[in-house]
Amino acid sequence: MTIEPSSTTPKSSSVYTRFVGHQGVMVGAFIVLSIFVLALFAPILAPHDPYNQDLLARLIPPVWDSRGSWEHIFGTDHLGRDYLSRLIYGARISLLIGFGAAIISGLIGTIMGVMAGYFGGRVDMVVTFLITVRLSMPVVLVALAVVAIVGGSLQVVVMVLGLLLWDRFAVVMRTSTLQIRSMDYVAASQAVGCSTPRILMTEIMPNVVNNLIVIATLEMAHAIILEAALSFLGLGVQPPLPSWGLMVSEGKDMMLFEPWLITIPGVALFLLVLAINLMGDGVRDITAPENRN
């Protein structure tokens, strides 16, 4: 038989080299990793106690302002707490909520979506109905109502967001499973005698997992922003816990004269969300089988 020259020199570039070669994912991963390290080593890295109030040193501007000092690099808030330390500790809350909510909603959404896409028929009808029901509920309103009834705390916020944000997972997983299910290799593995769980795990999941990662990053960013919104409205993480959304919320009264109070946590939120999205896009590019060569 004749052998094509292309196949004689397999350029099986490893995932690692493709990862390093992708700019977006490198930038995204760098920012996320930095914030992760900040969050992990917060007690060592934070220059001050984030809860320590000093009413004599209230509203000191950050270091680039003429009134600022290196003592408080990002200044202090209205209770004289060091803003940099609160920002560093706040990264813990944002990451925890982002990952927690994405994991919970990802589990729910993926199971529902894959089942609906694979089995079709009645299962699909039920799941589609549940998705429609969920989509017709305004997330912020429901989250507000639940938090108002149960009481706001970190765990409650993670649970509520996790139980509310599965819709996009379910929709995307359902469509991509439907697509993969009609492929001949699924029929082939059935004909080979694979059991249904085996087909789901080895034929379907590996081919939908890159979509899952992309949605997970989107929802992670979504959850972080929602937590900020909830905290801003006073129903998310409770003070004195330093959450980025709460910091914006506490700074909003003094927005006009001390704008850094909201710009600093705002920029931090923006950077984290941007970095997560960059990473998601990059992971999709890297893991796509078309790009393996």
Next chain:
Amino acid sequence: MTDLMVEATGVIKDYKISQGLFRGKEILRAVDKVSLSVSRGETLAIVGESGCGKTTLAKIMLGLLEPDGGVVKLCGKPLNEISRLELAKLVQPIFQDPYSSLNPRKTIGSIITLPLKVQGDLSPETWKQRVLTTMDLVGLPSRMLEQFPNQLSGGQRQRVAIARALINRPKIVICDEPTSALDVSVQSQILNLLNELRKELELTYVLISHNLAVVEHMATRVAVMYFGKKVEEAETEQLFKNPKHDYTKTLLDSILVPDPRSARKNN
């Protein structure tokens, strides 16, 4: 007497087509009381136009679809009495499109090993050797073991699909348009390979095709399907020389000949 490998009697398959929420469902009969039998070592071709139920019939014979009526017997045993793993050892498919019949996330090696794994084959240490033997049998070099499907050409992919189908030495192979997605030069390679394998491994083929040249080359007997029904069945030579049903005649007339003028004179 030759023993019957596939015996289908009065097979029916209906598809319900929903016409809207509050309207009734229309029933489309994809396969209408089709009876077929294939003896050991034979190649039965099923021909017919797109949408006439060939592939549905193939899926029923593979046990991938449940018929709405009729019985399919493989080696004298009704399909619904054969267990999933037993069935997999008896009958295997080769699909039309080698670009969708291989999981893009798996290496060629693991794709061909899968049937052994699923059967719970007792001696895992022989797997690699058996995979290599089978790859050799279908003309794949062993260095492709660690490659992914998208690094292979269409013909090589189809060889992988054939290797996966044959590694457990099934008795019946159902080829659903095995070459229609391939280049003409590769088509003949694959067809010759299938023919050689049939002799070597004593396989029985059910060949689904709308390419009459392929059918003439491969089949010993031909069944013609039209709108879900079997309209004619005959030995290949006989069918090509002396078609009985009108649809078969039209089908044969549609074959393109190199020189239409001389062909017309001969008639």
